[in-house]
Amino acid sequence: MSQQNLWKDKNGGRPRRGQLVLGELPAGLHLSVPEAQALHKALEARLGAVVLVLTDNRRRMVSARRMGTRIELRAHHMFVGCEAEVIDALARLALRAEGLNEARATIRDYISRNRDTIRFEVDEDQLQARGRVHDLQAMLDRWRARFPVEELADIVITWGRYGRGRRSIRFGSFDFDRRMIRIHPVLDQAWVPDYFVEFVVYHELLHALFPPRQTATRRVVHTPRFREMEARFPRYAEAMAWEQHNLPRLLDR
Incomplete structure (x- = not known):
């Protein structure tokens, strides 16, 4: 979509100026103010007077409303530095203009490609890393010491909750947004060996080091490098053998 001026001054005069609002951004957030100003200027070239409010809202990435002769556009700070096609999509969304569905698709795609900028806070008081038998934090710390890389520095870990299903079980999961590992509480038993729980922790850490890749036909979660x-x-061999032998007992929790 080429750059377009979607706004027309009905009075033929110079457009009224809006404003750029950065006050809702959290302290310590590194943001290029010149790029934020450039985004504001580009939106005003398309929409006229715009009050651009950059936010850290993790639930609603974009919203717009008309305020008299101005448009208030609230957008997550990820849009700072976005390409012209995305700015056009934001303008069309704000005006509910022709091509609205295409604009929404463009914005969704941009958000998907920039999810790493969304900050998901974790209440560390709710984390329970020390179980009745196994200490997940100690396991996490051991592997972080072996792999002292930035990708693992902010990861937290906790025991999860029992699910309802009994036909299958997921021993661990990694939340990419919250940078959190959850381990199934069924493993916090004395008869479950420490090395198997640690293997599950190790497996989930590998997701942070080797994230999924999207091919032309599917999303590959466990890449060849991950498996290696x-x-x-x-x-490893002992952990695999233990799981195969004891899975029925774990399912019969």
Whole structure:
């Protein structure tokens, strides 16, 4: 979509100026003010007077409303520095203009590609890393010491909750947004060996190091590099054998 001036001054005069609002952004957020100003200027070239409010809202990335002769556009700070096609989409969304569905698709795609800028806070008081038997935090710390890389520095870990299903079980999960590992509480039993729980923790850490890749036809969660590193766990074969032998007992919790 080429750059377009969607706004026309009905009075033929110079457009009224809006304003750029940065006050809702959290302290310590690194943001290029010149790029934010450039985004505001580009939107005003398309819409006329715009009050652009940059936010850190994690639930609603974009919203717009008319305020008299001006438009208030609230947008997540991820849009600072976006390309002209995305700015056009934001303008069309604000005006409910022709091509609205295409504009929404463009914005959704942009958000999907920039999800790493969305900050998801974790209430660390709610984390329960120390179980009755196994200490997840100690396991996490051991592997972070072996892999002192930035990708693992902010990860937190906790025991999860029991689910309702009994036909299958997911021992662990990694929340990419919250940078959180959850381990199924069924593993916090004395008969479950420490090395198996640690293998599950290790497996989930690998997701942070080797994130999923999107091919032309599907999303690959466990890439070849992921599988190669997984097999390097010191007691990998033993962990696999233990899981196969004890899965029925774990399902019969």
